[in-house]
Amino acid sequence: MLRFIIRRLLVILPMVLLVITIAYALIKLAPGNFYATERGLPEAVERNIRQKYGLDKSWYVQYGKTMWNIMRGDFGFSRKYQDQTVNEILWQAAPVSATLGLTAYLLALTLGLTFGTLAALRQNSALDYGSMAAAMLGISLPNFVLGPLLVLVFALTLFWLPPARWEWWVKIGSGGIPNPRFLLMPAVTLAALYTAYIARLTRSGMLEVLRKDYIRTARAKGLSERQVVIRHALRGGILPVVSFTGPALAFIVAGTVVVERVFAIPGLGNYFINAALNRDAPLLLGITAFVAILVLVFNLLVDIAYAFIDPRIRY
């Protein structure tokens, strides 16, 4: 097990470098640059800028220098926010995205597992059809529709909640405890899709497990239906949700472009979009690397969790 974890951790570094290389190539291949304006720059100014940022060098020198710095953990200064390093921006934005993402995912897990399990236990009942129809709606309703709808109702009509932005209630370092009034709507918007997925995965997983022989054994022991489900069925039934959680959690914690945009939240997703529009290469690479690491680490955590849930799995 320990050897497995170490081996997987060792793979992370080359994987991240590969991802960064691909992202680097795509940025270079994309048309446009960070200094271009609509009116165009005098040739001398452009030459100075290119020289300042080392863009006049050959591509492999540029690439080598960038990678060397990244391996030392230095992504450099943002091209757009010139007084901030990429690391500073990540430090500011990551806690916001992580707080929002974790809240949303916990909400999605709670609701999804509850309704998925209930739907499986009462298969073909009104509850089953009702929650699966709601899940279908959750999957098909894009969050750029759901978000503004919530804003329209709860902010602009009822005036219960602020329509956008983010506030720390208690600040600790660059993170803290969020103000729930600002957190609520984006978290619900973000959770909708994941709740729907988790509910459907739970339902099908539970339905499969409830047909197993060992569930019949548990019933024949005289356990109540509740004990049968909680002690015997749930563990196998949620395995699909566990494998879904790895990548899902990584992406949700790394910031979601649309929801952060809709609610004007200063998270990684918002920075990522701005960086792409501005051709802000260092910031793009920084966020890409961060997301890549998160995905790899969360997948590793899921594999470890698997071994704890299912004793048949050994690494």
Next chain:
Amino acid sequence: MSEENGTLLSVRELRTYFETEDGTVKAVDGVSFELKRGETLGIVGESGSGKSVTNLSLLRLVPQPPGRIVSGEVLFNGEDIFALSEGEMRKIRGKRIAMIFQDPMTSLNPFMRISKQLMEITQLHLGHTRAQAYERAVEMLETVGMPDARTRARSYPHEFSGGMRQRVMIAMALSCEPELLIADEPTTALDVTIQAQILELIKELKRKTGTSVILITHDLGVVAGMTDHIIVMYAGKVFEQATTRELFACPGNPYTKGLLRSVPDPSHEEGTELYQIPGLPPDVARLPPGCPFAPRCERAEEICRREYPPFVQLNHDHHSLCHFAREVYDKSCHERESRKPAQEFTLNAPQSDSPATEQNQ
């Protein structure tokens, strides 16, 4: 409560149907039998003959829907099982009637340690504390011949062989000292050598505890050495019912005779083919009006296809569902007398010398 050696279980006209897209499947259709305290009853039949559903109905474990217990009465110790509340029923399941299933590979929870699965049942029914339950679990594992029970109790099911898992199932089933043990094809999924050991174990534990046993199987060789009574089921109906000795000696039903002829016999002449009953079991959703076995029966005549056969009493304790029950019975008895004793059908169940010699993979 009935007195010692009284009737433990009485099943009357049990009917369990399944609603499917193809219509109503009459999986169990009017089954009646009695089981006395301390006795062993064998229920024999091909796949789909309703033997498992009969027993799941006794514990009210038939999945509903699509299953439905349509009618009938099950008296356990004089108590009407179908009149009990779900809570009262749960106090019977596992405690007073325990069950062992066909496939030990899938009947244990793969996510749970053996010890925990065993402890669960005594904690539930006997109110054991964790420590008591653990001791009881180890004790039961030793009883069923698990070597090194104390350490192996911590294992997970996948760390055991099929035979060992079935021992665990038996340990679990017997840990509350049930009055009735239902073993649903307990050896079908196991190797032949292990089969013998498991049967021997059930026999031995039955002798020790005095538990009544219902043994469900499709293998007449299995029931021969173990049971007092046998019920032969076909298409959800009881075709023949007799004491084991009587059934093997003078079968009164062509179906039973067919089954007996299809058991491999070691003294069988070499080179001759093993008998098999022609055709397949019928679709119980669409039974013909006559005898359900008629299309496959050697003895069938016009009346068999037209009229449903009567349940004929042949002897004090011997019934057969056949238009020609009496003739078949007389013929069987006659054949038996004309045979030399040495060629008589061997009543030996597979024997084993040492039940604990089985090794784990």
